Amino acid sequence: MTSQDRFVKGRLLVLILVAAVVLTLPLYANTYFTKIAINLAILVALASSWNLIGGVAGQLSFGHAAFFGTGAYVLAICADHQIPDVVSFVLGGLAAVVLSLVAYPTFRTKGTYFAIITIAFLESTRLIAVNWESVTHGNSGYIVSDPYMPNALLPYYVIIGIAVAVLIVSWCVINSRFGLRLKALSQDEHAAEDIGVSVRKYKMVTLALSAFMCGVVGAYYSKYIGFIDPESVFSIRWSFDMIMMSIIGGLGTFWGPVLGALVLTFISELFRITMPSLSLMVYGALMMVMIVFWQKGLISIFSRFAQPCARQGLDQQSNKQ
Amino acid sequence: MLEVNGVSKSFRGLKAVNQVSLNVGKGEILGLIGPNGAGKTTLFNIIAGRIKPDEGQVRFDGEVITGLAPNIIASKGLHRTHQIVKPFGEMTVLENMLVPFHDKSSSEVMEVLDFLGLKGNADDLARNLTFPSQKKLELGRVLVSNPKLILLDEIASGLNPSEIVEYIDLIKRINAQGITIVLVEHIMHFVKELSHRVMVMDLGRKIAEGSPEQVLADPAVLTAYLGEEA
Numbered sequence: 001m002t003s004q005d006r007f008v009k010g011r012l013l014v015l016i017l018v019a020a021v022v023l024t025l026p027l028y029a030n031t032y033f034t035k036i037a038i039n040l041a042i043l044v045a046l047a048s049s050w051n052l053i054g055g056v057a058g059q060l061s062f063g064h065a066a067f068f069g070t071g072a073y074v075l076a077i078c079a080d081h082q083i084p085d086v087v088s089f090v091l092g093g094l095a096a097v098v099l100s101l102v103a104y105p106t107f108r109t110k111g112t113y114f115a116i117i118t119i120a121f122l123e124s125t126r127l128i129a130v131n132w133e134s135v136t137h138g139n140s141g142y143i144v145s146d147p148y149m150p151n152a153l154l155p156y157y158v159i160i161g162i163a164v165a166v167l168i169v170s171w172c173v174i175n176s177r178f179g180l181r182l183k184a185l186s187q188d189e190h191a192a193e194d195i196g197v198s199v200r201k202y203k204m205v206t207l208a209l210s211a212f213m214c215g216v217v218g219a220y221y222s223k224y225i226g227f228i229d230p231e232s233v234f235s236i237r238w239s240f241d242m243i244m245m246s247i248i249g250g251l252g253t254f255w256g257p258v259l260g261a262l263v264l265t266f267i268s269e270l271f272r273i274t275m276p277s278l279s280l281m282v283y284g285a286l287m288m289v290m291i292v293f294w295q296k297g298l299i300s301i302f303s304r305f306a307q308p309c310a311r312q313g314l315d316q317q318s319n320k321q
Numbered sequence: 322m323l324e325v326n327g328v329s330k331s332f333r334g335l336k337a338v339n340q341v342s343l344n345v346g347k348g349e350i351l352g353l354i355g356p357n358g359a360g361k362t363t364l365f366n367i368i369a370g371r372i373k374p375d376e377g378q379v380r381f382d383g384e385v386i387t388g389l390a391p392n393i394i395a396s397k398g399l400h401r402t403h404q405i406v407k408p409f410g411e412m413t414v415l416e417n418m419l420v421p422f423h424d425k426s427s428s429e430v431m432e433v434l435d436f437l438g439l440k441g442n443a444d445d446l447a448r449n450l451t452f453p454s455q456k457k458l459e460l461g462r463v464l465v466s467n468p469k470l471i472l473l474d475e476i477a478s479g480l481n482p483s484e485i486v487e488y489i490d491l492i493k494r495i496n497a498q499g500i501t502i503v504l505v506e507h508i509m510h511f512v513k514e515l516s517h518r519v520m521v522m523d524l525g526r527k528i529a530e531g532s533p534e535q536v537l538a539d540p541a542v543l544t545a546y547l548g549e550e551a
Binding site for chain 2: 181197199
């Protein structure tokens with residue numbers, strides 16, 4: 001057995017152990033821990049979705065809360081019409097995709113300008129949610145009919161399923177030639193274009209994919225939390241969380257957002273009871289330290305995991321544009 | 322293979338390229354020279370789709386490509402390299418080579434790297450390469466996508482004499498594979514050594530065209546480079 005084999009087997013073992021713990025958690029953990037786990041899974045799914053366009057493709061979007069909020073409202077509306085959950089989740093995702101198409105013209109801009117436009121974009125969607133009262137009930141908020149029963153097992157397994165699906169998509173994108181081209185265009189758009197990469201198409205497809213996943217998570221959130229209003233789901237805090245987790249963990253890497261979500265959840269739980277406001281300060285400080293001293297994120301400690309296996313697997317990847 | 326007809330481009334009233342036409346046959350190496358600001362790079366940018374001309378037409382392989390996006394033009398087999406290299410620095414050399422569209426296996430890509438003398442650097446980050454190696458990598462990304470024609474923008478600039486000899490040999494070998502080449506260059510012996518034909522531009526216009534010896538003896542060319550005799 002070569003060391004490579006042993007390494008692969010070791011990873012497989014860890015994966016099986018993690019899977020076993022995750023799948024059986026609600027059976028022995030109390031509701032407090034299960035709730036933390038659900039929150040964590042929501043954050044992992046959101047950060048991993050954001051990371052595809054924001055990290056891998058390098059398009060700093062502050063607007064992702066718009067996709068999340070759209071998904072949340074679509075589910076709330078669907079729930080009033082007795083539409084099955086699975087269908088509502090997909091519709092929530094699709095609505096977010098439609099919204100993301102609005103972003104197509106914004107890809108003419110780059111860097112700071114793009115980031116500013118995405119803030120304006122989020123603000124507009126929030127204002128639509130506030131003012132379109134006949135559909136959204138405006139600022140008084142929306143009570144979701146038939147939300148998940150509190151303390152039930154189902155919501156836990158649903159979000160785990162969603163998070164795993166998001167992670168699989170993220171893994172496939174990051175380790176494909178599609179992902180490689182995203183990394184390329186994030187470093188030099190002209191150079192990527194000159195060797196045949198349709199930069200705007202690549203960005204758009206990635207944004208739509210990312211938006212879809214955020215929309216699905218938003219729909220889940222709505223079903224889970226039972227009450228939404230524009231302030232809670234169209235809040236830029238969601239975007240900030242996605243960005244912070246990705247940066248702290250490691251931008252553009254597969255494990256970065258996962259690690260970032262773990263760290264942020266840990267910090268916020270640590271101070272939740274004693275001093276809730278302290279957790280925000282610690283976030284902020286951590287974020288500054290990471291950006292100044294450690295731009296590759298915490299994941300760079302485990303650089304073995306962070307390095308994409310360029311040689312393996314790339315040959316099998318499809319090469320269609 | 323490449324036909325440029327009466328192409329012009331102005332920037333704020335300054336005619337950077339003025340009614341320029343050129344023709345490149347299959348398998349040819351055309352040298353494009355001229356003093357700084359003559360419009361050579363602008364002409365390249367027009368051909369490669371980076372800039373839309375105000376007037377005129379570019380045809381490649383019999384097809385009009387004027388105004389198409391750079392990535393579409395590249396997909397037709399017309400590629401370019403840049404005067405200022407643009408490696409994807411945070412990616413390895415091998416990963417850089419997998420960004421363009423091709424269905425070569427890793428071992429075939431390694432053959433191209435071997436051809437360029439970069440085989441030993443396959444797993445190095447592109448930003449850690451030396452400057453001449455980065456130029457080779459840029460050429461490699463083009464070669465791997467099966468180009469029909471390559472526009473080389475000052476590929477020899479910043480190289481030392483022995484590296485220039487190496488690049489002359491490299492470009493000859495690329496050309497021997499049937500790939501047409503248009504090169505912009507300031508280093509005269511590089512142009513002379515490689516070009517089948519030379520075209521000279523000055524102040525946006527074509528002022529001479531012919532064999533390297535002919536052109537470099539042309540009084541108009543001498544004037545453009547050295548100025549009028551007092």
